Structures are given as structure tokens and as C-alpha cells.
Amino acid sequence: MNQPMLEVANLNVYFGEGGDIFQAVDSVSFKVKKGGSYGLVGESGSGKSTVLRAISGLIADWDGRICVEGEVLEPKREKAFYRKMQMVFQDPYASLHPRHTVDRILSEPLGLHGIGDVETRVLKALDDVGLGKAFRFRYPHQLSGGQRQRVAVARALMLEPQILLLDEPTSALDVSVQAEVLNLLSDLRTERNLTYLMVTHDLAVVAHMCEEIAVMSHGKVVEVMSVEQMRRSEPKEAYTRELLMASKGYDPEFFAGEAV
Amino acid sequence: MNLDTQQSPETAAPKQSLKAWLNSDVPASRFQANMVQLYSGWLKLVANPLAFLGFLILVGLLASAVFAPWLATADPVAQDLAARLTPPGTDGFILGSDELGRDIYSRIIYGSRITLLIVTLVAVTAPVFGLLVGTFAGYLGGWADEVLMRVTDVFLAFPKLVLALAFVAALGAGIENAILAISITAWPPYARIARAETLTIRNSDFISAVRLQGAGTLHIIVRHIWPLCLSSIIVRMTLDMAGIILTAAGLGFLGLGAQPPMPEWGAMISAGRKFILDQWWVATMPGLAIFIVSLGFNLLGDGLRDILDPKKSKS
Numbered sequence: 192m193n194q195p196m197l198e199v200a201n202l203n204v205y206f207g208e209g210g211d212i213f214q215a216v217d218s219v220s221f222k223v224k225k226g227g228s229y230g231l232v233g234e235s236g237s238g239k240s241t242v243l244r245a246i247s248g249l250i251a252d253w254d255g256r257i258c259v260e261g262e263v264l265e266p267k268r269e270k271a272f273y274r275k276m277q278m279v280f281q282d283p284y285a286s287l288h289p290r291h292t293v294d295r296i297l298s299e300p301l302g303l304h305g306i307g308d309v310e311t312r313v314l315k316a317l318d319d320v321g322l323g324k325a326f327r328f329r330y331p332h333q334l335s336g337g338q339r340q341r342v343a344v345a346r347a348l349m350l351e352p353q354i355l356l357l358d359e360p361t362s363a364l365d366v367s368v369q370a371e372v373l374n375l376l377s378d379l380r381t382e383r384n385l386t387y388l389m390v391t392h393d394l395a396v397v398a399h400m401c402e403e404i405a406v407m408s409h410g411k412v413v414e415v416m417s418v419e420q421m422r423r424s425e426p427k428e429a430y431t432r433e434l435l436m437a438s439k440g441y442d443p444e445f446f447a448g449e450a451v
Numbered sequence: 452m453n454l455d456t457q458q459s460p461e462t463a464a465p466k467q468s469l470k471a472w473l474n475s476d477v478p479a480s481r482f483q484a485n486m487v488q489l490y491s492g493w494l495k496l497v498a499n500p501l502a503f504l505g506f507l508i509l510v511g512l513l514a515s516a517v518f519a520p521w522l523a524t525a526d527p528v529a530q531d532l533a534a535r536l537t538p539p540g541t542d543g544f545i546l547g548s549d550e551l552g553r554d555i556y557s558r559i560i561y562g563s564r565i566t567l568l569i570v571t572l573v574a575v576t577a578p579v580f581g582l583l584v585g586t587f588a589g590y591l592g593g594w595a596d597e598v599l600m601r602v603t604d605v606f607l608a609f610p611k612l613v614l615a616l617a618f619v620a621a622l623g624a625g626i627e628n629a630i631l632a633i634s635i636t637a638w639p640p641y642a643r644i645a646r647a648e649t650l651t652i653r654n655s656d657f658i659s660a661v662r663l664q665g666a667g668t669l670h671i672i673v674r675h676i677w678p679l680c681l682s683s684i685i686v687r688m689t690l691d692m693a694g695i696i697l698t699a700a701g702l703g704f705l706g707l708g709a710q711p712p713m714p715e716w717g718a719m720i721s722a723g724r725k726f727i728l729d730q731w732w733v734a735t736m737p738g739l740a741i742f743i744v745s746l747g748f749n750l751l752g753d754g755l756r757d758i759l760d761p762k763k764s765k766s
Contacts, residue, residue: 249659273665286656290678292484299674300664325477328484343660350664 194261195222196386197246197354202255204238204245215241217410218255228380228387230401232394232434238410239390240281243356246388247278259354274304277347278356282363283339287331293317293342294327300349316345320375337368344375348383357389361396373399394438398422406431495758502754508747515563523557528712536730547732549722555736558714562737565715566744569630569699570692576634578688581641582680586672588642589649600646607639612701619707626715629708633698637691641684648680682759689752693745700741716741
């Protein structure tokens with residue numbers, strides 16, 4: 192029971208090859224317990240999405256250790272792996288095939304893994320994410336951003352994974368819809384005992400969703416803290432403090448002090 | 452919903468409910484969803500007068516090919532030297548007769564079969580092969596891309612007609628070999644288009660998403676990349692058709708395509724060339740036929756681009 196659901200140790204990810212190599216992630220380590228929700232926070236370009244892509248298998252050029260339930264993962268994944276872990280992408284306008292109906296999008300993973308009972312499963316999945324069966328034969332362009340993201344969440348859950356990787360799932364949505372999608376995600380987590388690894392630059396989202404967070408900057412984890420610590424604004428590192436300040440919006444006093 | 456309307460006696464005729472079924476916002480099954488899609492495509496085609504005209508022209512081509520024996524007024528190869536080069540409108544010769552006294556109208560009607568054969572065979576070979584080469588090159592990248600695209604470049608470097616000539620010369624004269632030669636020379640542009648489209652799609656999130664569901668390369672290319680390349684390929688194909696008919700005619704003209712007395716339109720034009728100043732109709736009538744069919748393909752191709760894009764649907 193003490194075994195972490197997902198464990199990342201000394202993960203390095205590289206882009207480019209030969210002399211033109213760039214290390215996007217530098218020995219990142221963290222553990223996510225079963226049923227837990229872990230946040231990776233950082234500014235754009237800090238390597239947080241890259242960590243997610245390496246874990247999911249979309250990027251193969253990494254070294255270090257990635258374990259799921261104690262099982263070490265290779266850069267190249269078995270088909271069965273995808274039934275354990277799925278991902279929700281940042282931009283719901285880009286993550287759904289523009290020529291496929293919702294029905295086809297949702298039934299595809301079932302077909303790929305030879306799971307039967309497609310019709311009931313698709314209808315149930317639509318129901319679970321708060322879309323009715325009226326949406327079944329719509330095309331993505333006939334849906335709003337929030338509805339699209341719900342379809343993307345439904346697709347990720349079709350294979351009944353235990354781990355869900357969330358790559359800034361709400362940053363492309365407007366504020367009123369963000370809360371809906373976040374609530375949906377937390378409800379699904381409690382219902383199905385899912386493990387979340389969430390990447391975001393929005394500290395309010397992390398505070399709402401996660402129990403533990405790691406702050407990343409320039410490919411390194413700068414600080415790991417619990418959400419309570421973050422709420423109380425007790426960061427140890429200067430970078431985290433800056434990030435917390437920035438999340439509160441523009442603060443004239445802070446910048447006035449800076450100028451002096 | 453449908454059941455209700457059919458059960459109550461005072462409801463409208465079944466045709467009404469069929470229309471409702473086809474217009475349903477909430478299709479109940481995949482079959483109905485496909486039919487709704489098809490029906491809305493049809494409505495869009497009808498709503499676009501030019502595209503619909505193109506569609507009608509092609510239906511006309513198909514009809515004249517199928518019903519040639521009934522539509523033709525004479526045997527397309529029967530010669531009547533006493534009635535050679537009769538002007539259009541003379542009794543028995545609606546569009547006049549050629550230098551051997553054959554009825555041009557009947558020849559054009561029978562010639563539609565050959566045109567249709569050329570167009571269909573080229574359409575099912577060249578674009579499919581080009582799509583295959585282009586999408587694989589674009590998706591796989593690296594060495595596969597280099598090899599496939601350099602081969603494409605080699606084919607593109609030759610002038611079309613010269614390459615086709617070389618193939619026909621090697622394979623032997625005749626309409627089948629002409630078609631094969633045209634297909635061999637016509638695929639590289641499709642490969643280029645397909646590759647360019649693939650490169651813009653391959654790194655998008657929805658491809659990553661399907662990779663994360665465990666889909667293999669072949670599945671991704673066929674089910675996810677092809678549908679997105681298809682509309683530009685189809686549009687390009689309909690625009691190419693005129694050129695394909697003309698290339699076939701060119702081969703016929705050089706004696707390497709359709710052989711006499713086959714009523715191939717291009718061969719008819721080249722035969723009529725000798726009389727173009729005094730007996731204009733001999734070359735003009737098949738020329739008009741080529742013109743109309745090419746126009747039909749172009750108009751339809753233009754309209755199809757709008758219809759094939761679900762983003763432009765009414766809702």
C-alpha cells in the first residue's frame with residue numbers, strides 16, 4: 192500500500208541531437224501516491240509539460256527512472272500501458288480530430304483495445320462527463336471549449352486508466368468554464384479513485400485540485416511543498432515566493448519597493 | 452420520436468417523417484448519423500448552383516456512357532463516304548459527320564465511355580498512390596521521407612507527356628497502357644500535397660492523443676491523417692481531370708493512345724484538325740464535349756471543397 196502509484200527519479204529529457212543538444216528537464220524526482228493528486232507548477236518553458244510527455248511516452252529521448260506501481264517504464268511503451276495511464280491535453284481545440292464525431296472519438300480507444308459493448312460505454316462516458324447522448328454525433332467544431340474538454344476527459348477515461356496526466360486542462364478555457372471542468376475532474380477522481388498528475392501555471396487551480404506540489408524552474412524542481420504550505424504562503428525558496436506574488440496579480444507596492 | 456409520429460394516425464405521410472429523420476439533431480444510431488451527414492451534404496450541393504451544375508454534367512456523362520446504345524442515332528464506326536463532312540443539322544447528322552461520314556453525335560456519345568474509363572481508372576490509381584506515398588513520407592520522416600520524396604522528385608522532373616510517351620512506348624500502344632502511363636505520371640503532385648498536409652498534422656495534439664491510446668502507425672495514417680488530406684486531394688483531382696482527358700487525347704493524337712476507329716474525343720479532335728477552317732464542326736464538337744466535362748469536374752471540385760469540410764456546415 193505504501194508503494195507510490197507513480198514514481199519519477201532523476202528524470203532528464205533532452206531535445207535535439209549532436210552538438211545542438213538542449214536539456215529541458217534536469218534530474219526531476221517526485222512520487223505520487225495512489226489516489227493522490229500532484230501538481231507541477233512553473234512558468235512557461237520550465238519543463239513541466241515535458242515531464243508529462245516523457246511519462247506518457249510521447250517523448251522517447253529521456254533517461255532516469257519512471258515507475259508505475261513499481262514497474263519500470265521503458266521509453267517505448269506496450270499497448271497495455273495505455274490502459275493504465277491516459278492524458279488530457281491543454282488545448283481542447285487541438286486535441287480532438289476535426290473530422291471525427293464525438294462517437295468516433297470515444298469509441299476509438301475501445302476498438303484499439305478490443306473492448307466490446309461500445310454503444311453502452313460511449314453513452315455512459317458521455318453521461319459521466321455531464322454531456323448527454325445528444326452530443327454523441329456532433330463534430331468538435333459544433334461544441335464549445337468546455338464541452339470539447341469534457342469530451343477529451345471522457346476519451347481519456349474510456350480505457351479506465353488509474354492515472355490521469357493533466358496538461359493544463361483549463362488554461363485554454365474561459366474562467367466560468369474552468370471551474371466546471373475542474374469540479375468535474377475532482378468528482379471523477381473521488382468516484383474512481385484516480386491518481387492525478389497535473390501541470391499548470393495557475394496556482395489557484397493547484398490549490399483547488401492538488402495535495403502536493405512541486406515548483407519547477409528551468410527544468411529543475413525548485414521546491415516541493417504541500418498545498419497547506421502554499422495556502423499559508425510559506426515558501427522556502429525565493430523563486431516560489433516570486434511565483435506566489437505573481438499569482439496575486441499586479442502589486443504596485445511590490446514593484447515600488449523593487450524600484451527603490 | 453419517429454415511432455410516435457408513425458403510430459398516431461393523423462400524422463403526415465412517411466415522407467415527412469423521413470425528412471425529419473434526416474434532419475434530426477439527435478441521431479439515434481450511427482447509420483442515421485451518417486445519413487444525416489450525407490443529406491446535409493446533398494443539401495449543400497443543391498444550394499450551390501455551380502457545383503450542382505457540375506454534378507449534373509457528370510451525371511449526364513455517366514448516363515450517356517451507360518445508355519449509349521439507346522442515345523446514339525447511328526453506329527459510331529459505320530462509314531458512309533457519300534455523306535462525309537456533312538454540316539451539323541443535316542438530316543440524320545445532328546452534329547454533322549466526319550471525314551469518313553461517321554455520325555459525330557453518336558461518336559461523342561460512345562466516346563463518353565472511353566472518357567469515363569480513363570477518368571475512373573486514373574482517379575482510383577494516381578491519387579491513392581500519391582496519398583499513400585505522401586502520408587507515409589510525411590508521417591514517418593527521416594530516411595523513409597528522404598527516399599520516397601526523392602523518387603517523387605525524379606518523377607516530377609520529367610515533363611508529363613514525355614514520361615507518359617516513354618511508358619506507352621515501352622508498354623505498347625493502346626488505351627489501357629495510355630491510362631497506366633497517365634497514372635504513373637500523375638501521382639507525384641498528390642504525394643507532395645499529402646506530405647505537406649501530413650507535416651502540418653503529424654505533431655498536433657489529436658495525433659498525440661491517439662498515440663496515447665496505443666494506436667499503431669498504420670492506424671494513425673489511415674484513420675486520422677487520410678481523412679484530413681482527402682479533401683485537398685479530391686479537389687486537386689477534379690481540377691486535374693481536364694488535364695488527364697487532354698493528356699489521353701494527346702497520346703491518342705500521337706498514335707499511342709486510343710486506336711482508330713475508337714471514338715475517343717482527343718483522337719477525334721486530332722482527326723478534325725485537318726478540316727478546322729472549312730469543316731469546323733469535326734474538331735469543335737468533341738472539343739466542346741471535353742470542355743463541358745472538364746468544366747463539370749472543375750465546378751464540382753470547387754463545390755466539394757466546401758461540402759467536404761464539416762466546419763462549414765450550417766450548425
